[in-house]
Amino acid sequence: MAPVHARTADRYGVTTPSSRWFPYAMTAAVAVLVWWSARGTEVDLAMLLRDGPRAILSYTTRLFPPDLSSGFLANTAVGTLETLAISIMGSLLSMLVAFAVVFFASANLMYTGVLFEREQLGPAGRGLRVSVYLLAKGLLNILRSIPEIVWATVFVFAVGLGPFPGVLALGVHNGGVLGKLFGEVLENVDRRPIEALQTTGASRFQILIYGILPQALPHFLSYSLYRWEVNIRAAAILGLVGAGGLGQRIHIAVSLFLENQLLTLLVAIYIVVTLVDYLSAYLRSLL
Amino acid sequence: MYRLENIRKVFNGDLVAVDHVSLKITPGEQVAIIGPSGAGKTTLFRLLNLTLRPDGGVLWLGNSDVGELRGRALRATRRRIGTIYQQHNLVPRLPVVHNVLAGRLGAWSGWRAVWSLFRPQDLHSAYAALSQVGIPEKLYARTDELSGGQQQRVAIARVLVQNPEVILADEPVASVDPNLAHSIVKLLVEISQTSGMTLVMNLHSVELALTYFPRVIGFREGRIQFDRPPAELNDDLLSRLYAGMSRSEAQEAGIDADYEAPFTSSCGPLLPGK
Amino acid sequence: MAQVDLGALLDERALGNFVKFFAGAFPPDLSPDFLGFLVKPTIETIQISILGTAIAVAIGFPLGLLGTATLAFRGILHGREIAGAPSRRLVRFLPYAASRALLSLFRSIPEFVWALMFVKGVGLGPFPGVLAIGVAYGGMIGKIYSEILEAVDPQPLEALQATGASRWQIVLYGFLPQAYPNFVSYTLYRWECAIRASAVLGLVGAGGLGQEIEISMRMFDFHQVFTLVIILFALVAGVDWLSARIRQRVFAR
Numbered sequence: 001m002a003p004v005h006a007r008t009a010d011r012y013g014v015t016t017p018s019s020r021w022f023p024y025a026m027t028a029a030v031a032v033l034v035w036w037s038a039r040g041t042e043v044d045l046a047m048l049l050r051d052g053p054r055a056i057l058s059y060t061t062r063l064f065p066p067d068l069s070s071g072f073l074a075n076t077a078v079g080t081l082e083t084l085a086i087s088i089m090g091s092l093l094s095m096l097v098a099f100a101v102v103f104f105a106s107a108n109l110m111y112t113g114v115l116f117e118r119e120q121l122g123p124a125g126r127g128l129r130v131s132v133y134l135l136a137k138g139l140l141n142i143l144r145s146i147p148e149i150v151w152a153t154v155f156v157f158a159v160g161l162g163p164f165p166g167v168l169a170l171g172v173h174n175g176g177v178l179g180k181l182f183g184e185v186l187e188n189v190d191r192r193p194i195e196a197l198q199t200t201g202a203s204r205f206q207i208l209i210y211g212i213l214p215q216a217l218p219h220f221l222s223y224s225l226y227r228w229e230v231n232i233r234a235a236a237i238l239g240l241v242g243a244g245g246l247g248q249r250i251h252i253a254v255s256l257f258l259e260n261q262l263l264t265l266l267v268a269i270y271i272v273v274t275l276v277d278y279l280s281a282y283l284r285s286l287l
Numbered sequence: 288m289y290r291l292e293n294i295r296k297v298f299n300g301d302l303v304a305v306d307h308v309s310l311k312i313t314p315g316e317q318v319a320i321i322g323p324s325g326a327g328k329t330t331l332f333r334l335l336n337l338t339l340r341p342d343g344g345v346l347w348l349g350n351s352d353v354g355e356l357r358g359r360a361l362r363a364t365r366r367r368i369g370t371i372y373q374q375h376n377l378v379p380r381l382p383v384v385h386n387v388l389a390g391r392l393g394a395w396s397g398w399r400a401v402w403s404l405f406r407p408q409d410l411h412s413a414y415a416a417l418s419q420v421g422i423p424e425k426l427y428a429r430t431d432e433l434s435g436g437q438q439q440r441v442a443i444a445r446v447l448v449q450n451p452e453v454i455l456a457d458e459p460v461a462s463v464d465p466n467l468a469h470s471i472v473k474l475l476v477e478i479s480q481t482s483g484m485t486l487v488m489n490l491h492s493v494e495l496a497l498t499y500f501p502r503v504i505g506f507r508e509g510r511i512q513f514d515r516p517p518a519e520l521n522d523d524l525l526s527r528l529y530a531g532m533s534r535s536e537a538q539e540a541g542i543d544a545d546y547e548a549p550f551t552s553s554c555g556p557l558l559p560g561k
Numbered sequence: 562m563a564q565v566d567l568g569a570l571l572d573e574r575a576l577g578n579f580v581k582f583f584a585g586a587f588p589p590d591l592s593p594d595f596l597g598f599l600v601k602p603t604i605e606t607i608q609i610s611i612l613g614t615a616i617a618v619a620i621g622f623p624l625g626l627l628g629t630a631t632l633a634f635r636g637i638l639h640g641r642e643i644a645g646a647p648s649r650r651l652v653r654f655l656p657y658a659a660s661r662a663l664l665s666l667f668r669s670i671p672e673f674v675w676a677l678m679f680v681k682g683v684g685l686g687p688f689p690g691v692l693a694i695g696v697a698y699g700g701m702i703g704k705i706y707s708e709i710l711e712a713v714d715p716q717p718l719e720a721l722q723a724t725g726a727s728r729w730q731i732v733l734y735g736f737l738p739q740a741y742p743n744f745v746s747y748t749l750y751r752w753e754c755a756i757r758a759s760a761v762l763g764l765v766g767a768g769g770l771g772q773e774i775e776i777s778m779r780m781f782d783f784h785q786v787f788t789l790v791i792i793l794f795a796l797v798a799g800v801d802w803l804s805a806r807i808r809q810r811v812f813a814r
Contacts, residue, residue: 022810034615037608041687041768055682145794147761153778237673240765247673254677262678266670273669336723366725375716380738389734393725400730442720449724 059259066263073264075249080268083245086163087235087276090170091228097143097175099220102182104136109186109208140183143176152238163244170234174227178220185219186212218287225280232276236269246272288314288349288453288485289335295343296330304330306509307344314452317479317486319496322506323529328489331506332457335487336370337361349452366393369446369484371456371475376442379431383441386430387413390449409448416444420474436467443475454479456488460495468492472499493525591788599773603792606769609687609759610800613694614752620667620695621702627660629707632732660703668700676762690767694755702751709743710736745811749804756800760793770796 103109110133148169155165189212197211239247246265253262289312296305304327312318322328333339334346337353346354353364369390370376377386384407391409392400399408407413417423420440425433430441439459446454456475460468472488476499479486490496496503497517505512505528512528513520626632634653672693679689718735726734763771770789777785 026807030615033611037612037615040605040608041612041691043612043688043691059678059682141798142794145757145797146790147757147793149761149764150774150790233669233671237671240673250674250677254681257681266674269671269674270666270669274665277669338719338723362725362727364725365723368723368725370720370723372716372720375714376720378717378721378735378738379714380741381734385734389721389726390724392721392727392730392734395730397727397729397733400726400733404733445724 062259063263063266065260066267067258067260068264072261076246076264076268079239079244079246079249079265080272082163083232083235083239083247084272084276086166086170086238086245087228087231089167090174090235091224091231093167093171094174094178094227094231095220095224097171098140098178098182101136101140101175102179102186103208104132105140105179106183106186107133108189109212137183140176140179143172144174144180145176146173148173148234148238149241152241156242161242161244165242166235166238166244169238170231174231178223178227181223182216182220185216185223189215222284222287225284229273229277229280232273236273288312288316289487290347291344292347293344294334294341294346296327296334296339297342303509305334305341308509308511309344310504310511310514312485312487314485315479315483316502317476317500318488318502318504319500320487320489320504320506321491321493321496321528322512324491326507327509328506329457330509332455332487332489335453336368336455337365362393366449367452369449369451369454371439371442371446371454371459373458373461374435376445377430377438379429381430382427383417383425383430383433384410384413384427386441387416387444387448390445390447393449412448413444416447417441419447419478420444436463436471439463439471440474443471443478447478451484453485453487456486458489458491461491468495469498476500588784588787595785595788599770599789599792602763602768602770602773603796605687606756606759606763606771606796609690609694609762609767609769610752610755613691613759614698614748614755616691616695617698617702617751617755618748620699621664621704621706624660624664624699625703625706625710627656628664628703629710630657631711631713632736633657661707664700664703666700667696668698668704670697672697672758672762673765676765676767680766685766685768687768690759690762690769693762693767694758698751698755702748705747706740706744709740709747713739742811746808749807753797753800753804756796757793760796 110129151169151173152165155168159165159168193215194207194211197207202210235245235247236250237247239245239249240251242248246269250262250265250269252258253265289310291308291310294305294308294310295303297303306327308331320328320331330339334341337356341354344354345352348364348367351364356364378389385404388403388407388409391403391412395403395408402408414423414426417426417440420443422433422437422440425437425441430438433441442459454475459475460471463471472490472495475486475488478484488496488500497520501516502514503517503520504514505524507528513524634657675696676689676693679692683689683692713736717739718731721731721735759767760770760774763769763773764775766772766775770793774786774789777783777789
C-alpha cells in the first residue's frame, strides 16, 4: 500500500499527485490577472455590453455603400498590388536573413550534440564557437523583438518614404522570427541519420548538406509560407508610417472620416489576405 | 441475449464484411470468436455494440430489435453493452478515475458529468472496480502513464462501473504481453461467470479461446465456419479456418498452418465454407 | 513594384541617416524621472495584452467549437445518426458556415485597422487596443482551435460513445481533454504576439508603450525611443520565458 499523507489522501488511502492542483491554481491566477487588467485598462464591461451592439450597428451602416468610383478603385488596386509586392519581397528577404544566420544560432551545429561528441574542441575553439552562437542568437532576438512598425520607421528615416522601407522592415523582423523557428527545426532533427552519416567519415559540412538540410528544408518552407500569411497583414499596415500600400490609404480614409472609402479598402484587404491564406495553405499541402 | 438473423454488412457498395450471419447467444454465456484478420470479426463486433447499422437482417438484443435505433433509445441501449477495444479505449490525458467513471456517462446528465470532472461522483464504485482488476492505487494517476496491460485493466474497470448486461471485447489482449494476456482473459471470463454478464470476445490467439471459453465460433470471410465447444474442435477445422494465411499470422494465432486438410464442400450443420 | 532599390540602401546618404539615427538614440535615456514615468504605460501594455487575449479566447472558443466540422455534422458524433434528410444537415451546417465566415472576417482585417476603427468609435486610450486585439486574435484562435479539435484521436471517442455517452459528454470527456494542451500552447503563443501588438497599437493612440513611442518619436527624442524599445524587448523576453515554463508544466511527462 502506498504511503499515506494525511493531507492529500482520500478515505481509500490513495494519494493525489500534486499536479492535480495545478490546473485549478492556474485558472485562479488567470482569473485574477484578467480582472486586474480590466481594472487597469478602464474597461467598463457594463457599458460595453449596453452600448456596444448599438455603436457597432451604427458604425457598420455608415460604412455602406462602398466607394466604387473608378478613380478610387484604381487607387485601391494599386495599393493592393503594392501591399502584395511588399509582402512577397519582404518574405524573400526574411528567408535569406534567417538562412544566413540560423546555422550559427543552433547549438547542435555549433558546439554540442551528435556532431561534437567524439571530437572534443579545445577550450579556445569552444569558447569562440559559443560566443558566435550567443551573438547570433542575440541578433535574432533583437530582430524579432522590435515590432515591424518600429523597424519601418527606422528605415523610412534612413531611405525615405515608399514601399522599400516596408520591404526592409518585414525582411529584418521576420528574419528574426524565421531564424528562431528554423533554429527549432534544426535542433529537432532526427539524430539517427546524422549518426549514420558520421560513421561513413563524412565531414561536418557534408553531414549538414546530406543529413540535416534534407530533413529541415520542407519545414523551413512551410514556416516561411506560414509567415507570409502574417506578412501580408503587416504589409497592409506598414503604410501607416509611410511605407506604402493599403495602410497609407486606410489611414487617410479613417482620419478624414471617409467611411465609404474605408469599406472599399477593407474589402480589398480581406480579399488579398484571404487569397494569400489560401495560396499558402495550398503550397504547404504540396510539401 | 443476442439473436442475429441473416445479418449483413456491406462497405462501399461491394465489400461484404458480414455475409448472412445468423447466431444466438444466451444470457450469461461466454463466447469466443476466432478467425484470420480481415475476416470481418471486428465488423461483427461493431454491429453488436451498435456502432454500425446492419444493411440487412434483424439484430435482436434481449427482446428488442436494435438495428434501427436512434437518439435517446440508442444511447439507452448502448448503456446495456460494455465495450473493450484492443487499444485506445481511454482518453490519455484524463486521470484514471475519470476514465473509469466514464462508464457512468450513460446514466448521468450533462451537468453531473461536468461536475464529476471537478469532484468525482460515485468514487466508491470506481475504487471498487479498480480493486477488482487489481490496481486500486492508480486511482488518480494520469492514464497515459500506465502500461498497456494496466490500461486494459482500467478499460475493464470502466465496464464494471457501467454494469452492463453484455461485455463485448475486440481482441483485448492482442497488444499485451503473452503472460498478462492470460490473466486479463481469465479476469473477464471470471467476471462474466460471477456477475452473469454475457461475454463475447474476439480473439487472435486460438490457445486463449480454447483454454477459457466453453463456446468457440470460427469466423472467416464474413461467415461463421463453425460454432462448437472446444472439445469438439480439431486441427482440421482450425487449419481450414486459417487456410491461406501467411506463415507469421498462423504462428501468432498459435496454429500449425502447414497442415493442409483435404477440402470438402459440405460440412454438416454449419454454413458452407466457401 | 516594391521599388526595391538595394543601391539606395547602401549609398552614402542612407548609411549616414542610419548612423545619425543610432547615434541620436545612444545612449538610452535612463533618467529616473523618465523611467518612473514609464511604469504606468508598461503595466498598461501588459494589461492590454492579457485582457485582449482573454477576450480573444472568449470570442474564439465558442465560435471555434461551432466551426469544427467533426462536431457540427461529420465524424463520430454523427456517424450512425445522419438521417440523410437534407433539412437536418442544413440546420447543422448553417451555424458552422456562419461562424467560420465570421472568424475569417475577424482575422483577415489586421488588428491595426480594427484599432483605428475602435479609436474612432470609443476614443483614445487602452480600451480600443483591447478590443482590437480581442477581435483580431479571436478570429485566429477560433480557427486554430477548430483545427486542433478536428485532429483529435477518434478511437477513445468511439469507446466513449459505446458506453452510451451523449454527444455533449463525448465532447467533454473525449474531445476537450485531448485538445487542452494544444489549446494552452497556442493561447500562450497568441499572448506573446499580443504583447508586441499592444505596444504597437499604441502608435495609433491605443495606450501603453506604443503611445509613448509615438510621442517620443514626434519629439525626435531618440534617446527615449531607445529606452522604450529596450523595455519592449525585455517585456517580450519575459513573456517568452514565462510561457515556456507554463508549457513545460502543461506538457509534463
